[in-house]
Amino acid sequence: MEFINQMEPWFDEREADAVNAYLRSGGWITEFRKTRDFEAAIAGFTGATHCSVVSNGTISLTLALLACGVGPGDEVLVPDYTMVASPNSVQPTGARVVFVDIDRANLCMNFERMVAAVTPRTKAVMLVSINGRAPERIEEYVRFCRERGLYLIEDAAQSLGSCKHGKNLGTFGDIGSFSFSAPKVITTGQGGALVTDNPKLFAAIQKLRDFGREAPGADHYLTMGWNAKFTDLQAVIGLVQMEKLPWRVERKKAIYARYQEQLRGMPGLEWIPTNLQETSPWFIDVLVDATRREALIAHLKSCQVGSRPFYPALHAEPVYARTAERHPVAEEIAQRGLWLPSASKLTDEQIDVVCAAVREFAGK
Ligand SMILES: Cc1ncc(COP(=O)(O)O)c(C=O)c1O
Secondary structure, three states: OOEEEEOOOOHHHHHHHHHHHHHHOOOOEEEEHHHHHHHHHHHHHOOOEEEEEEEEEEOOHHHHHHOOOOOOEEEEEEEEEOOOOOHHOOHHHHOEEEEEEEEEOOOOHHHHHHHHHOOOOOEEEEEOOOHHOOOOHHHHHHHHHHOOOHHEEOOOOEEEEEEEEOEEEEOOOEEEEEEEEOOOOOOOOOOOEEEEEEEHHHHHHHHOOOOOOOOOOOOEEEEOOOOOOOOOHHHHHHHHHHHHHHHHHHHHHHHHHHHHHHHHHOOOOEOOOOOOEEEEOOOOEEOOHHHHHHHHHHHHHHEEEEOOOOOOOOOHHHOOOOOOOOOHHHHHHHHHEEEOOOOOOOHHHHHHHHHHHHHHHHOO
């Protein structure tokens, strides 16, 4: 039997044909019309007014913070449980990361903890909609930030296609950020996108990603800026992937539902509350007994099944080394979480193989 990867991207003849046609058309590969089309497709899908595509979903967050004027002396609130890119994106701005514990109900930043973490130096909140889930009270986060004069940056890297109360994730905050790295629901190899309804923030992002230029190609520099631009070669792939997105969003939900159906009630396995009307789970995530997680991973591997432990609680990682801090929910989740095979291209038969292997382990 072929190994079932925990995650893999999915392309077919359509992307191959699009790349071929683009190269034959004499395009310069660097960003131009296809990138603008890709941005329009993302804005159209999410319902945002503006979209700016950049090199990846980490630099996108840094640019979002810089566009909001975040700098030295400021603090940015970031959940303790997230991909390391979320806090790392703060570092280039010179601001300080303040870790906040998460909510058991959705693994996103806990509202009360966020409120308690605000100081006079707080400039922005980075709300990560982890695995397509968002807080039920997301509007309260928006209201709180507005009332306190804080910028709300949504790190929706894992949430393209998920929504809350009928509104796309990534469009609640001042700026929303997406990632198109290889494991994401759609991918361009690398890539990121920022969406906003705020024309001033959009104008700032456009300059920050293009050397501070007044306009593309115009060598008049209004602000400090870097090169975080995309390429048309990636955009032609992204445009085909965007056409596939609605199907993939539904397929991810169906994959999750099939896993739940087959593993429901299994001792030692806990599900995170998930409303499949709104959430398209990017990864199939379960909580297991922390002391048996490594053994389960090894068992799955022996059955030709890939899996991956959750991210660690970031405050205690050597790079941050804030070992005196305590974020109990993040710490527990990080030790118990496991991602099962989650690619959109997984067949029902493969899901059944994975579930049989998980059940076999439980019976051991
Ligand atoms: C929550 C979150 N934020 C940011 C990123 C960074 O995105 P990229 O890999 O495109 O830089 C990721 C990537 O997995 C992510 O999961």
